[in-house]
Amino acid sequence: MHDEAWDEEQKHFQTVLQAWNDYLPYSLHANNARRQSLYTLPHAHQALLLRLQTRVPGPGAHTPEQRGFRSKLNEIDDRIRRNADVLEQMAYFCRSFLGLDASPEAAPSDAPHKVSERDQDRVRTALKQMARDWSTQGAAERERVYQPIVEAVMRRRPPSDAAPPRVLVPGAGLGRLAFDFAQQGYHTQGNEFSYFMLIPSHFLLNCTQVVQEHTLFPYIHSGSNWRTAGDMLQAVHVPDVLPSTLDENADFSMVAGEFVEVYSKAEERSAWDVVATCFFVDTAKNVLRYLEVINAVLPIGGLWVNAGPLLWHFEHDAEASVELTLEELVELLPLMGFEIEEHGTLERQTYTGQPQSMLRHEYAPAFWVCRKVRDQAMAPAV
Numbered sequence: 001m002h003d004e005a006w007d008e009e010q011k012h013f014q015t016v017l018q019a020w021n022d023y024l025p026y027s028l029h030a031n032n033a034r035r036q037s038l039y040t041l042p043h044a045h046q047a048l049l050l051r052l053q054t055r056v057p058g059p060g061a062h063t064p065e066q067r068g069f070r071s072k073l074n075e076i077d078d079r080i081r082r083n084a085d086v087l088e089q090m091a092y093f094c095r096s097f098l099g100l101d102a103s104p105e106a107a108p109s110d111a112p113h114k115v116s117e118r119d120q121d122r123v124r125t126a127l128k129q130m131a132r133d134w135s136t137q138g139a140a141e142r143e144r145v146y147q148p149i150v151e152a153v154m155r156r157r158p159p160s161d162a163a164p165p166r167v168l169v170p171g172a173g174l175g176r177l178a179f180d181f182a183q184q185g186y187h188t189q190g191n192e193f194s195y196f197m198l199i200p201s202h203f204l205l206n207c208t209q210v211v212q213e214h215t216l217f218p219y220i221h222s223g224s225n226w227r228t229a230g231d232m233l234q235a236v237h238v239p240d241v242l243p244s245t246l247d248e249n250a251d252f253s254m255v256a257g258e259f260v261e262v263y264s265k266a267e268e269r270s271a272w273d274v275v276a277t278c279f280f281v282d283t284a285k286n287v288l289r290y291l292e293v294i295n296a297v298l299p300i301g302g303l304w305v306n307a308g309p310l311l312w313h314f315e316h317d318a319e320a321s322v323e324l325t326l327e328e329l330v331e332l333l334p335l336m337g338f339e340i341e342e343h344g345t346l347e348r349q350t351y352t353g354q355p356q357s358m359l360r361h362e363y364a365p366a367f368w369v370c371r372k373v374r375d376q377a378m379a380p381a382v
Contacts, residue, residue, distance in 0.1 A: 288379070329364075349365065
């Protein structure tokens, strides 16, 4: 039977694989544009830049140090190729896992085509997200937002060997928050829609053998706001913890799909004791639908813990989108069947930031703990 939904999913997956495949030529071309810009300068200016003796570290502890502006550009090329090697491994394992390794239609094309800048930005974001979620460098960011969520749940619903609470993590990204809950003994499921996140999460959760097995260079794609070339070329090693070290009895899974579509099904009603959301609610076109589904998957007395800003992802998009202030959203919670037990603001923090950068984008994430006190009927679609 022909399944149009499956065809659409495969088409999306192939688009993502194409973006993975395009990373190397696109990024090398972008770095070569820097090189060409150097050659457009007056010869006297070129000579001055080429006299610089600033230190340019090699890719590893035992590789020789280089010096100079031109060497920096050469080292960026090298790091791009190293990133591409890891991305290629990710794509290979995911194609095999989904049964697409023998399908010519699923293979990315090397034929001339227009590269999507938007998709390349998503690939670069995935590299930074790997640093945030699965490296020692990302620990500080995780502690500021994941730890308060986990601690809030543990105070109210501590794990039990007899009947571990079931925790759902929508918008799970690369799965680290869901993994952290599983490490504490909870039965945990992460949900993610984007294959730009699902490909690296599958790879890191299922295909790594040792701690810090893979080396990435997430910060090389922009030359702005760096104090040194070493900061720009900084290596990140993933994963910082081996997912396979989870207890053999751990119940931990990742589910692909759009949150409302997956969890509005009858079998998900009252199926979860806790919903934990992090930087998620602002991904909604209609946040009231998110609230209805969160209400539906929880039993009476179930917990919803949330942390994140309100950077509404579909604002100014061609599709309809409703943007609420925090005050409006908090006022809405009791109307949607929730009782607020705790509400505040977490400390200011970066998201996939690099501490050595001269520029910091900071969030002051809202934080709340709600308990479901009544059922909220799902409004019929228009």
